[in-house]
Amino acid sequence: MLSLTIVLPTMKLRLALFLPVLLAACGGSGGDKSAIFEVHANNLAYGSTATLLFVGSFVAGQSLTPDTPTCTSGTGVYSTPTQYVLKCTVTATGDFPVTVKTSSGDVIYSKTLSVPAPRVTFSTSKGNIVAELYPDKAPNSVINFLRYVQFGFYSQTIFHRVIKDFVVQGGGFKPGLVPQDGQLAPIPLESNNGLSNARGTLAMARTTDPNSATSQFYFNLVDNTFLDYKDASNPGYAVFGKIVSGLDVVDAIGAVPTTTVQGAGDIPATDVVLNSVTRDQ
Numbered sequence: 001m002l003s004l005t006i007v008l009p010t011m012k013l014r015l016a017l018f019l020p021v022l023l024a025a026c027g028g029s030g031g032d033k034s035a036i037f038e039v040h041a042n043n044l045a046y047g048s049t050a051t052l053l054f055v056g057s058f059v060a061g062q063s064l065t066p067d068t069p070t071c072t073s074g075t076g077v078y079s080t081p082t083q084y085v086l087k088c089t090v091t092a093t094g095d096f097p098v099t100v101k102t103s104s105g106d107v108i109y110s111k112t113l114s115v116p117a118p119r120v121t122f123s124t125s126k127g128n129i130v131a132e133l134y135p136d137k138a139p140n141s142v143i144n145f146l147r148y149v150q151f152g153f154y155s156q157t158i159f160h161r162v163i164k165d166f167v168v169q170g171g172g173f174k175p176g177l178v179p180q181d182g183q184l185a186p187i188p189l190e191s192n193n194g195l196s197n198a199r200g201t202l203a204m205a206r207t208t209d210p211n212s213a214t215s216q217f218y219f220n221l222v223d224n225t226f227l228d229y230k231d232a233s234n235p236g237y238a239v240f241g242k243i244v245s246g247l248d249v250v251d252a253i254g255a256v257p258t259t260t261v262q263g264a265g266d267i268p269a270t271d272v273v274l275n276s277v278t279r280d281q
C-alpha cells in the first residue's frame with residue numbers, strides 16, 4: 001500500500017475555474033479547505049509505472065495523503081501549483097481504488113479506476129496469437145515474461161519444439177538453433193496456483209529443476225492435465241496465461257512437419273518464426 005503525504009505549497013492556492021466544484025466538494029463557501037477535483041491516470045497497466053495526476057485546490061498548512069493500495073514505491077511532485085503528479089508501480093489488476101485524505105483523516109476525494117489484465121500479441125510466420133496473462137495467479141511468471149517482452153527478447157526467435165497433440169514451445173532460440181542471448185535469472189515455480197495445463201493455455205517451460213524457468217514458454221495443444229501440480233515431488237509446470245484469439249494459429253504450428261537437428265527431435269522442418277511479442281494492455 002502506498003501512503004504518501006503531499007506537502008502543500010506555502011501560499012494559499014485557488015483554482016477559479018473549478019470554484020463551484022470546490023464549494024460542493026467542501027460543503028461550504030469558506031475556501032479554507034483543500035480539494036481534489038479529478039485524478040487522471042496514464043499507463044495504468046500491471047507491472048508498469050503509472051502516472052496519477054491530481055488536479056485541485058491545495059491550501060497552505062494542510063497535508064493530503066493519497067492512498068493507492070495497489071500502487072507502490074511512489075514518488076510525487078508538483079507539476080504546477082494546482083497539479084500534483086504521483087508515479088508508482090501497479091501491483092494488481094481489477095479495481096484500482098484511489099482515496100485522498102486530510103491529515104485529520106477526512107476523505108476529500110475517492111474514485112475507483114480499473115487495471116485490465118495484461119494481454120500480449122505473438123506475431124508469428126503463421127499468424128497472430130493473442131494471450132491474456134494471469135498476474136493474480138502467477139505474478140512472478142507474468143512479470144518475468146513481460147520483462148522479456150519489454151526489451152524485445154522474443155523478436156526473430158523460433159518455435160523450436162513442436163509435438164502434435166501435445167505442445168508448441170518457443171522463446172529460447174534463433175534460426176539454426178542458435179541460443180538467444182540475454183536471458184534473465186531463473187524464477188521460482190508457480191505451478192501450485194489452481195490453473196491447469198488445458199488446451200490453449202500458456203505456461204513456462206523449464207528443466208528438471210522446478211525453479212529453472214527463464215524465457216522459454218509453451219502453448220498446450222490439448223488438455224495436458226498430467227503437467228499440472230500434484231505435490232512437492234511432482235510439481236508440474238506453471239500456467240500463467242491463456243489464448244483469447246489465434247488458437248487456430250497455434251494448431252497450425254502444431255501440425256507442421258518436424259525433423260531432427262543437432263541430435264534434437266521435434267524441430268520444425270521449416271522455421272516457424274516468432275517475429276515479435278508486443279504488449280497490448
